Amino acid sequence: MTAYILNLLVLISVYAILSTTLNFIIGYAGIFSLAHAVFFGIGGYTAALVAMHVTPEFFVAVPVAMAAAAVTSLLLALPALRVRGEYFVAASLGLQVLAVTLFSEWKSFTGGIGGVIGIPAVELFGYPVYKPWQFLLMSLICLTIIIVIIRTLVHTSFGRSLKAIRDSESAALASGKNITVIKTLSVVLSSALAAVAGALYAFYMSFINVQSFMLDTSVLVMAMVIIGGTATVSGPLLGAALLMLLPSALTYLSFLPQTEIGSIQQIVYGMAMVLLMIFRPGGIVSSHPGGSK
């Protein structure tokens, strides 16, 4: 039972990193991306390959994973952020579909459908980390650092510019903000930080394949942000916890057909999203139920 709970907590903390980093661009910059799982995947694959072929040292594998995700995100951000918001959603969806194909077919990098197996235990200054509680501690520390980085950023002039762009791009332009550069930087940063979650996930599972980085994951993470509450610190954390606990909670409801838990879960997500958008568009954690940012 303890192992089960620890496993759940590690996964919640990994997804909390994903939702927190996606919230940075959705909540503060107004950029809706359906490709967050791509950067989660690039982080995972890159960290796995570095660990297997170079060194499993955390402070090498994770920065390389972050750099790979940052560079890839530039490919999306530079052309796509020159256009209006809804086009970015379409472009990110295109990247997500493209990336799934690449993850499935680029066997030398991703192992294809079979994935990457035998990822060694991550090391911190030479000491291997393999126990679930150690992983939990490590991922919680990473989550905390990421929250501090994002919280600090949104209170700087960069953060104010992001929020200005979110509220009115044309007014931000008229106030002298180079919105293309600011939006690109925010996407690059968000993607690089999402790669940390990918690296942690790869090390924790010691096996990864494309199934973890598909469109479903991007939608799930976006649901975590929207249900929890955008532009808040605790919203994405709560969203991650709720949506990760939901499948487990459903299995305890004995009257539900256990073979249909997956479908029921999707129905519950969908209903929760619809009801929230109607009654509390700002998400569960929102000081202004009418829709706060």
Add this chain to the structure above:
Amino acid sequence: MSEQLMTAQETEKPASGSGFTGSTDAQDVLLEIRNLSKNFGGLQAINDVSLNLRAGIITTLVGPNGAGKTTLFNMITGHIPPSEGDVRWQGESVIGKAPWKIARAGIARTFQDLRLFTHMTVEENVLTMMESGSWLWQPGGKSRKAKRLDKVSQILEKTGLTDKRHTRALDLAYAERKFLSLARIMATDSRLWLLDEPASGLDPNSYNLFLQLLREEVKEGITVCIIEHNLDIVVNISDRIAFLDQGKLLADGEPQTILNDPALAAIYFGER
């Protein structure tokens, strides 16, 4: 109808629009619009407009709805590229430049629909306008930051928004939003302000405060170009008036000349 224009002018106008008493022809040209045109498909929104905005005065753009006044602002600030013509700011063409570069060059604008940063506080709205760059830290350290915050306080004091400093723009009353729009432009270091119907819908007290603020800023050296439908404001603050109709500049000159022209009044009130 032209008689109505003259009555308003005679009863309410102070000695001169913004307090400037010399000939506006003698003023330096800050912004020069040359043969500017804009087509939207088959619609000619702006048709060969040439106009000079002179330093230190208030030029008012008047004309019926659809005359092309806001389109002109959009082209000056780079939000819409012109089909033909040139806009020269202090002698240098701004055509093809990004709106943010034009803003940093010293041309600031407001929007008819305000476009406030609605989920940010009043203080953040004003502070954001002062921060030309968007780096993590603004240059100058704590002392410059303290000066910026001090300037925010002064602007909020002038615009009567001190009590609303930590209120979100979304939660402000209509008149307060209008003044926040003005406060934001006051926070910039711009020499030219383009104001798109800044006083529409203001109550009499707010309206008087607005006029007082605008006059003070012009005395400080700000050049203003304002789009306005309210004839009281046109009469009270204009040093020059440019009259547009269907994309064409029909007249540009001293308020007396423009406001006394019965043909222009007929166009303005849709009587032609």
